[in-house]
Amino acid sequence: MSFLPDGHLSSVAIAMLGGAVRVSTPFLFVSLGECLTEKSGRINLGLEGTLIFGAMSGYAVAFMTGSAWAGVGAAALAGAAFGLVHGLLCSLPRVNDIAIGIALMLFGMGLAFYFGKGFIQPVAPTLPSINLGWWSDSPQLRSALRINALFLLGIVLALGMAWMVRATRIGLIIRTVGDSSDAARALGFRLVLVRVASTSAGGALSGIAGAYLSLYYPGSWNEGISSGQGLMAVALVIFARWNPVGCVWAALLFGAAGALGPALQSVGITQGYYLFFAAPYLLTLGVLIATSSPNRSMSGAPGELSITR
Amino acid sequence: MRALSLDEGAIEVEAVGMTMRFGSFTALDSVSIRVRAGSFHALLGENGAGKSTLVKCIMGYYQPSEGGILVAGREARISDPRAAHALGLGMVYQHFTLVPALSVAENLIIAARDTQGIINWRKARARLSEFMASMPFSIPLDQQVATLAAGEKQKLEILKQLWLGRKLLILDEPTSVLTPQEADQILGHVRDLCRAGRISVLMITHKFREVMAFADEVSVLRRGRYVGGGVVAELSQAQMSAMMIGAVTLAQPSPRIGQREGVVLEIGGLCATDRSGLKDISIDGLKVHAREIVGIAGISGNGQKELMEVLTGERPRRAGHVLVKGVRWDASRAKARRLNVRFLPEEPLRNACAPRMSVAENIGFRVFDGLGTGTQFWLRPAELRQHAAQLVRQFGVKTASLDAPISALSGGNVQRAVLARELTGKVDLLVISNPCFGLDFSAVSDIRARILAARNSGAAVLLMSEDLDEILELSDRVLVMSEGRITYDRPVAQAHIHEIGAFMGGAQ
Numbered sequence: 001m002s003f004l005p006d007g008h009l010s011s012v013a014i015a016m017l018g019g020a021v022r023v024s025t026p027f028l029f030v031s032l033g034e035c036l037t038e039k040s041g042r043i044n045l046g047l048e049g050t051l052i053f054g055a056m057s058g059y060a061v062a063f064m065t066g067s068a069w070a071g072v073g074a075a076a077l078a079g080a081a082f083g084l085v086h087g088l089l090c091s092l093p094r095v096n097d098i099a100i101g102i103a104l105m106l107f108g109m110g111l112a113f114y115f116g117k118g119f120i121q122p123v124a125p126t127l128p129s130i131n132l133g134w135w136s137d138s139p140q141l142r143s144a145l146r147i148n149a150l151f152l153l154g155i156v157l158a159l160g161m162a163w164m165v166r167a168t169r170i171g172l173i174i175r176t177v178g179d180s181s182d183a184a185r186a187l188g189f190r191l192v193l194v195r196v197a198s199t200s201a202g203g204a205l206s207g208i209a210g211a212y213l214s215l216y217y218p219g220s221w222n223e224g225i226s227s228g229q230g231l232m233a234v235a236l237v238i239f240a241r242w243n244p245v246g247c248v249w250a251a252l253l254f255g256a257a258g259a260l261g262p263a264l265q266s267v268g269i270t271q272g273y274y275l276f277f278a279a280p281y282l283l284t285l286g287v288l289i290a291t292s293s294p295n296r297s298m299s300g301a302p303g304e305l306s307i308t309r
Numbered sequence: 310m311r312a313l314s315l316d317e318g319a320i321e322v323e324a325v326g327m328t329m330r331f332g333s334f335t336a337l338d339s340v341s342i343r344v345r346a347g348s349f350h351a352l353l354g355e356n357g358a359g360k361s362t363l364v365k366c367i368m369g370y371y372q373p374s375e376g377g378i379l380v381a382g383r384e385a386r387i388s389d390p391r392a393a394h395a396l397g398l399g400m401v402y403q404h405f406t407l408v409p410a411l412s413v414a415e416n417l418i419i420a421a422r423d424t425q426g427i428i429n430w431r432k433a434r435a436r437l438s439e440f441m442a443s444m445p446f447s448i449p450l451d452q453q454v455a456t457l458a459a460g461e462k463q464k465l466e467i468l469k470q471l472w473l474g475r476k477l478l479i480l481d482e483p484t485s486v487l488t489p490q491e492a493d494q495i496l497g498h499v500r501d502l503c504r505a506g507r508i509s510v511l512m513i514t515h516k517f518r519e520v521m522a523f524a525d526e527v528s529v530l531r532r533g534r535y536v537g538g539g540v541v542a543e544l545s546q547a548q549m550s551a552m553m554i555g556a557v558t559l560a561q562p563s564p565r566i567g568q569r570e571g572v573v574l575e576i577g578g579l580c581a582t583d584r585s586g587l588k589d590i591s592i593d594g595l596k597v598h599a600r601e602i603v604g605i606a607g608i609s610g611n612g613q614k615e616l617m618e619v620l621t622g623e624r625p626r627r628a629g630h631v632l633v634k635g636v637r638w639d640a641s642r643a644k645a646r647r648l649n650v651r652f653l654p655e656e657p658l659r660n661a662c663a664p665r666m667s668v669a670e671n672i673g674f675r676v677f678d679g680l681g682t683g684t685q686f687w688l689r690p691a692e693l694r695q696h697a698a699q700l701v702r703q704f705g706v707k708t709a710s711l712d713a714p715i716s717a718l719s720g721g722n723v724q725r726a727v728l729a730r731e732l733t734g735k736v737d738l739l740v741i742s743n744p745c746f747g748l749d750f751s752a753v754s755d756i757r758a759r760i761l762a763a764r765n766s767g768a769a770v771l772l773m774s775e776d777l778d779e780i781l782e783l784s785d786r787v788l789v790m791s792e793g794r795i796t797y798d799r800p801v802a803q804a805h806i807h808e809i810g811a812f813m814g815g816a817q
Contacts, residue, residue: 167427167428167430168426168427168428169419169424169425169426169427169428170426172411172415172418172419172424172428173419175408175410175411176408176411176419178410179408179409179410179411180406180407180408180409182404182406183405183406183407183408184408186402186406187406187419187420188390188391302410303409303410
């Protein structure tokens, strides 16, 4: 790193740590949502649209009620509604979940831009954060350790989801439905219900991811608020091998990659730093290439998933 | 109510005057059978004889048009499979209904109706271990089902039914994916459970050997009618066969003509990755001569599919050579034409047809760009139609029209159409995989006769099949493939079925 001025390496490391936590939160929620949906055997490519609509509706409700948490709740509800539509449409015969996903992505974005026009100027309250860096003298470390409550909630959710798929009846039912329709039917499970519910819950989680974007970081509503987190979640889930705890690590990795550009900028690098803004996209590409093979299906993938069959 | 109590082991089940109509088609015509408590009852019949319809009526998937069911002597209303389960009736399907991604323990727990919302794994495991200990055979609880061998999966399916407290088991061709040894072992256990009075069994099958060796009683169906049955010990195989097939004359395979000639296909040092990506297949010194059928026996999943894919060019090979008549084989269309190489993959509708294209188009795939020598740019539809019409007649393909999509044909007719395409013109090498899977008797004998005729007219035939009887009937030389390698190689006259079975099961 010869182009870095002396002594800035640790600054970049600290900025990346803080950035990783900040940037990873939406990745974490949207990938947990995608993970849950895919565990039930469907893939929802519409989460990008859900996320953007969640960001808009969360911001709007927070502005109108004055409560950021009400905004998060509204975003979750909007996301659940999008998931419900996806789930129900895909339950019709001969409907392809990937095509519906792309249609809903465009629909969600368009709807969000339409209703969101009036909320670009106003300032909504932001989500509170917890100061875990009170012990440190370094202002950089302090700001890096200001952690949003949603990040902690996401980690609890990931652990809870890992426990759910292992030790609860509903968890085993979701895995059964996602892995073998024949087996699930023979056991008398209601495939459509399980898949619609999982897709809807997954949509709620990506709605929350959107609310985080507009209500905390970057913390405003505009049309370029998402940088493709909803789409990258698909790669993230593959990278995490459909393991909710793996989603935490994958989200942190993608968060750190996303924080690389701003971190370099913050220490005064003026040349070429914008190339590092592309890091998450390069990482996505790398992950997809590294995990693909023409000769075998991915290990750990739910058997009913249309992309792995 | 004591007679119906679920704790008393095997129950008697009787179907009385069962009739099932689908529109104007009568799938079952007043069939009555009785499975005595604790007996092992076989249900014999060809494909389409109504066996599946009968058991689906018993299990509540269909509501019979007429007739009823007596369970333990009382009339039972079975409106859906859950009602059947509540009466203690259970079914083991031909395809596995286990969840591959879950462990053995998870599969058993999720199947139980009384599973709690939150699973107490310590208590559940204690109960499962206790259950396994009380069974004549067991499966490790922590193993993931995807990693179990087919025989183990079948055992687990049966264990699952017992775990669920079923008193009558319906087994749908339970041994179709097993080695003869595995089949004998499992059916032996099932018979022991019957003898011990824990369950009654109704087994759908078309294998006389298993009926003779294990069943107490047999019922034979043909075209939806009950045509005979009784105590197995009092019947001969010839009698059962006559009941099952009726007065149909089957195409007789032509006798073998001539001795084998020069080498046509030669595979040496071949190495390729299998579909799991974890193991290799490696084939060395495999030679197929002209006027010879080499049969490769083996349980599915031991590399036969991969070998077929390497030969058709779908799977890259890492090392080794494949020579056809001394020329390097690269699976190109040009070489296939020049060297007269033809393929008949398994599941032809999926692997050798474009399902929505017409019968005529599918038959024309080899010749559409030139019926004679060389290729032409413009197609000649009239010529192709004529060609297809001639082959449809010659091979007896039953189709409503040449323009019907090939997916509308029955399995046997799809196979005939593909055979017509592949066997027309000079054939020097024919590679075949499971040609008769799921076809009825007349189609099977027809297709086998065609394969033998191709051999007699000088083709080298490499036949991969999971059906050992088929291998033994058709082959001049028998090979066994196990774990991706050829482990056994004998002329058919010196091959012994039990020896082959042992090698299929992994003996070296």
